[in-house]
Amino acid sequence: MTEADPPRRRDPSSISRARRYTPRGRTVREAAEAGEDNRARENGARDREAARRERNRAAQQESGTEDLAAKRRREAAARSRERRQRETGEIPEARTESRPAPQSTRRTARSEPVRRTGTVRSTATRRTENVGPQRRPLSRETGPVAVKPLPRLPKLGSPRRRLRMAAAFVMILLVLSGTRLIQLQVTDSAAYAAEALNQRLTTEPLPAERGAILDRNGNRLAYSIESNYIAVDPGMVEGDPAELAALLAPLLGRKASEIEPIIATKESAQGDAIRFAYLQRGVDIAVGNQIEDLKNPGLIVGDDERRVVPGHDLAANLLGFTGGDQGEGLTGMEAEYDEWLRGTDGEVSYERSQSGQPIPGAFYREEPPEPGNDLQLTIDADLQFQVQKILEQTVTDHDATFGSAMVMDVHSGEMLAMASTPTYDAANPFEVDSDEAYRDYGTQATVDPGSIHKAIVFAAALEEGCITPDGTMQVDQTITKGDQEYHDTYQHGDAVLSLAGIIAQSSNVGTIELADCIGKEKLYEYQRAFGLGEITGVGVAGEATGILQEPENWSGTSYGSVPIGHEGTATIIQMAALYAAIANDGVYVQPTVIDHKIEADGTVVEQEEPETRRVISTETAQQLQYLLQAPIAAETGTGRNAELENYHLAGKTGTGGLVVDGEYAPGNVASFVGFAPAEDPQYVVAVSVYVPGGGGGGSTTGEAFKEINEFALGYFGVRPATTPPPVFDVWG
Incomplete structure (x- = not known):
């Protein structure tokens, strides 16, 4: 032990x-x-x-x-x-692996003493009957006896080994943790930091102030005022999107079914998180305050602007309107000059907390917006109002479907008024029954010009010497071209008419005979010179070119139809520019509705001079200026109801057609185009309406032509005529 x-x-x-x-x-x-x-x-x-x-x-x-x-x-x-x-080296009794016998029958033998040397002492043993079998003694010669070791007990665990294993395990954990920390803080730190910043970062636009549209006198026709935009961060919205949409619908003036998908959509089609989406722009500040009171962190109320059109429908078809998430121009001048008016939006980026509030001292960056520029038009707001009023009354009185009227400066080509009906309220542009209300019929509606086209034939005939200003010619009541018979509306029989008489009575037969003298190639050249077949470039989006028949495409009937304004189409502004060239002593001036541009800092950007070209000689133009008074002054003239006291007017009536889906629609297009005063032309007035029930140019638009001239001449201070109107001998 x-x-x-x-x-x-x-x-x-x-x-x-x-x-x-x-x-x-x-x-x-x-x-x-x-x-x-x-x-x-x-x-x-x-x-x-x-x-x-x-x-x-x-x-x-x-x-x-x-x-x-x-x-x-x-x-x-x-x-x-x-x-x-x-x-002691004592030899134990022999044992077996089997279970020992019962103790009552087992005998134990006396162990033999063993010397310390390991050898067995030789002693005689005495057996008795009760002594069990004993191991046979070994002789001295056998040598030392090997002692069979007993089975060892389970070996106890080593504390040191356990400690070493535990320390190794802890070290492995520390190495793995350190490696992960290095990966997070060194290798991938930038990516995780950027992702965290992206989750907190909110970028909101700073809309640029849109430039104003002014009339020629500086009156604002369209401008922007301070308002709010309402946007949403879908990831931070609290509550049910459907319930929130129902609350916002009456405030924003939109259907809840339109708002809910915007609120509920948290990811784009590419899987990116949506952090900003417009719900409505240009809302009143009072409405923005109401939405802020909802205290929903997902709603964003920001500074914005709202377009104001104080005249509502005044020149609405010309001005157009804005819309969309970016407040871009959609029609009219707003669309045509959108880049000039809109400016450059800025943006502000900052970190927001979970409650939606900016985090003080965190990331903040602001790019200020650059305001848009102003656009000053040649339109006079007061004249525009009167022209538009007269046109609407004419359309109402004659059950017309649409119409247009305009006033143009003869020498500069500036459009002083451009009215169109039907129209709409540009302050609430989406409350219309039909998209046709947005159309500017003066530049976008193409119709058969009818007899107002005859001025080109008269100018070409004088210029080419086919007839003299006081000349006469035999004019029959009818004439046949191809398989079509053409006749004069005024019943004169086979008579000799002067050029003034042909113009006054709008003789189809006389005009066709003059065109035969000119020739189709030469007539086509004059049509092109007067601006037909191409846009005027007045500056209105969507201007139409019309259709001009080339000489090689003429048929037999074209010789009768083209000279009197059929088999081709034109806009009323093209016809106004044509008569302005005659009134401007034979020089064509490109029409324009832009006076000048004004940069945001007030710098005036002058416009380039309009394109001009001589079409006919001054002599021919002045002769025609005099002859075009005949339809109004002559007793047999088609425009007698346009006669104006104290002023001498010159012009021509026309009755054309409207082609719809390749066929002529019922009724006709009645027109009256001319200039005043006739002895010194200053302004061109053009009126055109489509009357499904039919009506002549003079009877339908003559009164409107007179009223517009009367107001314009008085408004601009043109002195009345001091001589009586001319007297024309229409018969030869």
Whole structure:
């Protein structure tokens, strides 16, 4: 036993075992010296011990339980005995692997003493009947006896090994954690930081102030005022999108079904998070305050502008309107000059908290907007109002479907008024029954010009010498070209008419005969010179070119139809420019509706001079200026109802057709185009309406032509005529 072993209780049976070898209290040596044979005593002691153990085993079997303490003592004694045998070199009895026999039949033999040298002492053994089989003694020659080691108990774990394993495991965890930290803070730090910033960052536009549209006197026809835009960050919306859309619908003037998808859509088609989407632009500031009171962090109320059109329908078809998320121009001048008017939007980027509030001291960047530029038109607001009023009355009185009227400066080509009907309220442009209300009929509607086209034939005939200003010619009541018969509306029979008479009565036959003298190629050249077949470039979006028949495309009937304004189409502004060239002494001036442009800082950008070209000689133009008074002044003239007291007017009536889907629509287009004063032309007035029920140019538009001239001449301070109107001899 070592010092580390705990003290063991003394086994009472050890005394009996000792007595086997020391009977009567004598030691083995004393017994050997005395030569006393203790074998019988020892055998008796063994028998008594075996009997005692048998009694104990029987008692334990009867009681059904074994004393656990006794069992442990026996096991401890056995271990102690085996340890002493190993220490003293005593040879244990032979054991088998099988279960030992019952103790009542097992005999124990006296162990032979073993010398410290490891050799077995040769001693004679005495057997008795009760002694069990013993191991055969070894002879001295066999040498040392090998002791079979007992099975070892399970080896206890090493604390040091466990500590080393735990330390290694902790080190592995630290290495993995450190590697991940390095990846997050060094390798991927920029990407994660950018993603985090993107989640907090909000970018809102700073709309640029749109430039104003002014009339020639500086009156604002369209301009912008301060308002709010309402936008949404779908990712920060609190509550049900459908309920929020229902709250916003009456405030924004939109259907809830249109608002809900914008609120509920959090990602774009590419999978990117949507952080900003417009719900409505240009709302009143009071409405913006109401929406802010909802306290929903997903709603964004920002500074914006709203387009104001104080005249509502005044020149609405010319001005157009804005719309869309960016407030861009959609029609009219707003669309044609959108880039000049709109400016450049800015933006502000900042970090927002979860509640939607800006984070103080966080990232903030602002790019200020650049305001748009102004556009000053040649239109006079007061004149525009009167022209538009007269036109609408004419359309109403004659049950017309649409119409247009305009006033043009003869020398500069400036459009002083451009009216169109039907029209709309440009302040509420989407409240219309039909998109036709947006159309500017003066520049976009192409019709057969009818007899107002005859002025080209008269100018070409004078210029080419086919007739003199006071010349006459035989004019029949009808004429046939191809398979078509053409006739004069005024019943004159076969008569000789002067040029003034042909113009006054708008003779189809006389005009066709003059065209025959000119020739189709030369007539086509004059048509092109007067601006037919191409846009005027007045500056209005969507201007139409009309259709001009080329000489090689003429048919047999073209020789009769083209000179009197059929088999081709034109806009009323093209016809106004044609008569302006005659009134301007034969020089064509390109029409324009732009006076000049004004930059945001107030710098005036002057416009280029309009394109001009001479079409006919001054002499021919002045002769025609005089002759064109005949339709109004002559007794047989078609425009007698346009005669104006104190002023001499010149002009021509026309009755054309409207082609719809390749066929002529019922009714006709009645027109009146001319200039005043005739002796010194200043302004061209053109009126055109489509009357499904039919009507002549003079009877339908003559009154409107007179009223517009009367107001314009008085408004611009043109002095009345000091001489009586000319007297024309229409008969030769």
